[in-house]
Amino acid sequence: MDDPQPPPEYPGFDSPRDPTSSPDPAPVLPAALTRPIDGPQATIRAWLPHLVMLGLLVLAVAMVAMVFAPLRDPALLAASMAAMTYAILFLPIHRLTTRLLPRVTEGWRRSISAGAATAILVAMLVSPVALLLLTGLERPADTPAVLLGLALRDEAQVAKVADLAAHQAAESLTLYPDLPLDPEAVRRFLMDAFGHSRNQAVLEMIASGNGGFLAQTVLAVILLFAFFERGPWLVRTLLAHAPLADDQRQLLRRRFRHVVLHLLNDHVASAVAKGLALGGIAWALAGINFFVVAAVATVLSLIPVIGFASVWLPLASLLWAQQYQARAIGIAVAGFAAGYLVDYLGQRLTRGLDKRGEWMGFMLFLSLIGGLLAFGAKGLVIGPMAVVILAVLGGFWLPLYGVRDREAEAAQSP
Numbered sequence: 001m002d003d004p005q006p007p008p009e010y011p012g013f014d015s016p017r018d019p020t021s022s023p024d025p026a027p028v029l030p031a032a033l034t035r036p037i038d039g040p041q042a043t044i045r046a047w048l049p050h051l052v053m054l055g056l057l058v059l060a061v062a063m064v065a066m067v068f069a070p071l072r073d074p075a076l077l078a079a080s081m082a083a084m085t086y087a088i089l090f091l092p093i094h095r096l097t098t099r100l101l102p103r104v105t106e107g108w109r110r111s112i113s114a115g116a117a118t119a120i121l122v123a124m125l126v127s128p129v130a131l132l133l134l135t136g137l138e139r140p141a142d143t144p145a146v147l148l149g150l151a152l153r154d155e156a157q158v159a160k161v162a163d164l165a166a167h168q169a170a171e172s173l174t175l176y177p178d179l180p181l182d183p184e185a186v187r188r189f190l191m192d193a194f195g196h197s198r199n200q201a202v203l204e205m206i207a208s209g210n211g212g213f214l215a216q217t218v219l220a221v222i223l224l225f226a227f228f229e230r231g232p233w234l235v236r237t238l239l240a241h242a243p244l245a246d247d248q249r250q251l252l253r254r255r256f257r258h259v260v261l262h263l264l265n266d267h268v269a270s271a272v273a274k275g276l277a278l279g280g281i282a283w284a285l286a287g288i289n290f291f292v293v294a295a296v297a298t299v300l301s302l303i304p305v306i307g308f309a310s311v312w313l314p315l316a317s318l319l320w321a322q323q324y325q326a327r328a329i330g331i332a333v334a335g336f337a338a339g340y341l342v343d344y345l346g347q348r349l350t351r352g353l354d355k356r357g358e359w360m361g362f363m364l365f366l367s368l369i370g371g372l373l374a375f376g377a378k379g380l381v382i383g384p385m386a387v388v389i390l391a392v393l394g395g396f397w398l399p400l401y402g403v404r405d406r407e408a409e410a411a412q413s414p
Helices: 040-100 106-136 140-151 155-175 183-194 198-208 212-240 246-286 290-300 309-321 325-349 360-400 406-412
Strands: none
Touching: 040 106, 040 212, 040 246, 040 360, 106 140, 106 155, 106 212, 106 290, 140 155, 155 183, 155 290, 155 309, 212 246, 246 290, 246 309, 246 325, 246 360, 290 309, 309 325
């Protein structure tokens, strides 16, 4: 008979095992079940290198912030001046430099253009001081010597300029008693800003870290040159990381340029032109100090609607009260005509620009006041630049998120 066959294997029942076969391998458990339980020490060991690196990074950022904190005001001033004058000052000079020096490398051409633009802008800022000296000195021919002495911090020349500025402030109060001017405070400011020797100013800056007015001004001039030279590269780098297409980047640059030109022409240049015109009218018709009237008219012309009228109307009233009726009528008529002519020419010159931003006149006035309170005299430039950036970015970004640009629609409507 045949040997009996072993019973078939069924699930759940043990099958016969060959005694010579190897034992079954041990069951393999998931890694999650075999991993030892993490304790506090293991967690600390895992996170400690990351915490150390983050702590060092935070410390480095804090140290850099402390180092650059004294440069905040000069950097903001220089960046604002460079951004507002890049299109009308640097670019024409750079085009001329490229045409005259075709064999010079682009880097050197940009450096030359930046130096020329900085020098012209500094000369424009110094021109009010020269105008003050020309109209206030007994001998206008001494103006170059006084300016040189002011630059060299000659105490005698500084005292002469301080006394002259205090006299002009007092004369301004005789014409406009409500002006917030203190002649003695003006004189003290100029003496404190320019009265110390250069070596003393340098020692104070090294010892205390406080450079004062003159050191801040020098830093702003140096940073202005740097922003003129390297500003476009910085802007391109920032826009390259923005979620914008190439045509949108071009549109943003064009929008910024139009808003800046609109601000400079319709408000700043218009105020300067009105101030110079009224100063000349007051000097020619009544012999009133040209510098005082021009300075007051330039500042107050930045106030929308009533700014310029608030300058020539008190002059006409003062002359009328002094029984100079003909001169009063002449200043009133000439002042009104000058304001109308400047506004008309400004509208003709900006006909091709973006018409948005008509509300910026009022915002500009508020930015001047707020900037003056926040940054001092530097705020006269930083404040308007903040308004420009807000207007450009708000008008550009909000429509991308579905917010209707009603001002643009009104400007495009016939």
